[in-house]
Amino acid sequence: MNDLYLQGLRIDWDSVPQGSYVHKISALKSVSEIPFHNAVTFLVGENGSGKSTLLEAIAVEFGYNAEGGTRNYHFSTYNDISPLGNSITLVKGFSRPKFGYFFRAETFYNVATASMQNYEGDDYHSNSHGEGNLKFLAYDKPGLYLMDEPEAALSPARQLALLKHIHDMAQKGAQFIIVTHSPILLGCANAEILSFDEEKIAPCKYEDTLSYQITKRFLCDRQRMLEELL
16 A cells, blocks of 8 residues: 555446447557556557547546536536546545546646636636646645646747646656657656556556657667658
C-alpha cells in the first residue's frame, strides 16, 4: 500500500454496455485492474489506443468535469462521455486531495471561457494560447492532477517548464496521471510509464517509448528518415 491519492482502479467489464466501442479497445479490454505506484504516471501509446478514454473515465469517476476543469466546473458543450466512467472503481488512499483538475487540450478553450464567466474568474484568454495553458497547468498546491496531452500548445521550452513543475509538485505530495506524446515530459525523473501499445497495458522504459525512439531517430538522422518517408 502506498500513500498516493489514487492507488489504482478496477474495471467491471460486465457493466460496460455490450455495444460500446470500449469493448473494441484492445489495450483496455486486456485488463481488469491497473495499479499506480508512483507520484507521476504517464500513459503512452498510438492514437486510438485508449489512453484518453481511460483518463476521462478516471476524471469523471473522481468528480472532475468531463470537459476539464476543477471539481467546481459544471458545464458541457458536447455530450460524448465514454460509458467506461460508470464501470470503474477507483482505489483511493487514506488522504483526500483538496486541490486538482482535469486538463484536456482539445477543450481548454471551453474551460478558459467557463473559468472567466462562472468559476475562478481567471482570464486565460488574455494570455497567448500556450501561456494560458501553462498558467492553468501550474497549480502550486498538492492534489490530484489529470492531464490529457498538456504539451499540445507548449513550445519545447515551456514543456521543460511544465516538466520542472510536475517534478517539483510531485516532491511536495501531488499526484499526476498524464497522457502524452512528448518525449520531453516523458523524461520526468521517477515517473512510471504505462504503454498502451501491443494490445496491452504494461510498464515501459523511457527509451522504449515510440515518442522517444521516433524523435531520436529524426533528430539524429533527419535526412535518411525524410528519404524513407517521402
